[in-house]
Amino acid sequence: MSRRAGAVAAVLLASGCLWVPAPAAAFGTIEGGGQHREHERITRAALACAAGTESSGDCFEPKSSDQLAGHRKSFGAVGAPDRTEVSDPAAHCDDADFLDGTYLRTRAQATESLLDCVNHLRGRFREAVGNAADLLDSQDEVVSAEVDLGTDCVLDTGSEQRAKCTTIEAFGRALHGVQDFYSHSNWADAADPSRPIGATNPPGLNLPAPSAVLDLRGTNAPTVPAALSTGCFVLRDRVPGVEACERRITHAGLNKDNGKVDPRTGSATQPTTPRGKVGDNFAKAVAGAIEETRHQWQELRAALEAGYGRQKASLMICALTHDDPLNDCRRHSRLTVVLVVSAGLIGLIGAGFLVARIRRRRERLMRSG
Template sequence: MVAVLLVSCLLWVPAPATAFGTIEGGGQHREHERITRAALACHASAASSGDCFEPKSADQLAGHRKSFGAVGAPDLTEVSDPSAHCDDADYLDGGYPRTRAQATRGLLACVDHLRGRFREAVERAAGLLDDGDALVGAEVDLGIDCVLDAGSEQRAKCRTVEAFGRALHGAQDFYSHSNWADVTDLSRPLGADNPPGLGLPAPSPVLDLRGTGTPAVPAALSTGCFVLRDRVPGVEACTGRVTHAGLNKDNGTVDPSTGGVTAPTTPRGSVADNFARAVTGAIVETRHQWQEFRAALQAAYGRTRASLMICALTHDDPLNDCRRHSTVTVVLVISAGLIGLAGAGLLVFRIRRRRGWLMRRG
């Protein structure tokens, strides 16, 4: 009876929309992890200077082995939320079942959702430091992997990385689930099963996660409609519409070091170099969002504190690596010294010049 009830319950659990993969199997090849590593993991044994994540820290953001990592967290707890994956913003010009305004609202719901995750990450970073602006050992310790559940995970580094990873997930999905970067199949007529491709580069101004204004949305931009029976042509609520199944470029092999791709397996991803376009766009966007996040920390906490926070997030042993003066602090000290020397030199020059003038008058 217990087994029967368990199977019955599982049958009622909504299946997630297919996205860049978070597991190895079922057609997925851990695409989110590999994209994130290609974008932000430090190469080989290189130490981080703030632009990349060292191995243990990269594991928490990207995932490893059976762990989803922060970037895969939405596939654990937000599988049925289209705003977490930039789904359900479909549109096609000419007699389409949805208006451009409806599609734009769906896309902006995704942007707003990702902005919320981005802000959460900035706010949670405050817990990395104590009142004296020193790193808190318990908050940055990675003796055990982060738990992707804010209710039980208390470490500030893990909570910050999780929120940022959730923002990255949707930003990466935007390139797979939309026609922003891809091209259409020229061998077939345009339609719901073959929407136009915009062929645009990354980063996308639509994904302005630091901003608060309404981003401009191209008139032909579309993502896919998703229902559990995701297919082409669309069924149920997706009848007559551009579907997730017809537009996504989710699956294939991604090299976690170079970002190179092989073997795309979805119909849209197999058209021309669409899978490569989606992966490249996601990698560029991921790097861009990390730059934006660092800038947001500086704006919120000042350069010195933000430098410590960035060091703590990217280093595996921040207590040893980050307690020394940060690069920003050193630069500021050197700059202040140079300015002081320049000022002193200018003062001496003026005194000598004045003395010379007085002597000539005498």
């Protein structure tokens, strides 16, 4: 979503008003004004458990998914940057534009802007790992007050104390940026073959997800393809660019922000932006964002295990993804208890058979003697 539209939308939603701003300039966070809650639907397609399915750690159950993806008027964690980071290009991977040949910016300048985004998202990712520590007490049991979802997570206020909420919010903010990367860059798309390559029609890289550029667990600078570009953004976002974006690749010309996304299958149809309408660019951007979202959840799980050990990480992952973690996420799971009890019963039954067999043998010996 454009930072201007995001700020207006936040005020309107908070006030309960149904009017929405003019068409947005990123994967959408609200329903209306040209947006279709694209961030929410991408996140659900990637990480929401199928209806009636218990999470095994690879998906989020309904209430937990609501906190991450958003629901009704709630932006959810993935939409939080469109409320409080609307003016920060690093939160949306903007302003990393470059075009080979005579261009206003060098490859090094564009890469520096892109690394600002990567480092910003790494910070959010590390924040999620750190906040997860408070999900468990000193006995490695889930803390009731830290995982209670009797009320929705309060995002963006600084007053939220529940560890499940703060962990999901930090992770959701990281997901917002990685999803925007696929919409705002030419990583996964193609140029319009009917027009010459230039600032209004930059080349497309047509690369798959996940992207090595988005190494959020890492600390080194990733390798950036020479032709990789995101769009320059100003409030008067248009093609050709104006103000600071004059004669540059613009967000308006490169984004694949809006269209219909099926939150169950991830199917992407009815694109509405110029670049999104070229070939299957919108579908590629959505598919890349979904795959990257799943990858980053796997990365977060791996980071939790590396930081806290396998047992603690397993409990943390369970607490984040389950709607009833107090019952579902104990050190000795229900399955373990069932197995232990079953083994005990089998042992008792076996012992009973053995005792009975010994008695019968003694009786036979007594009768024969």
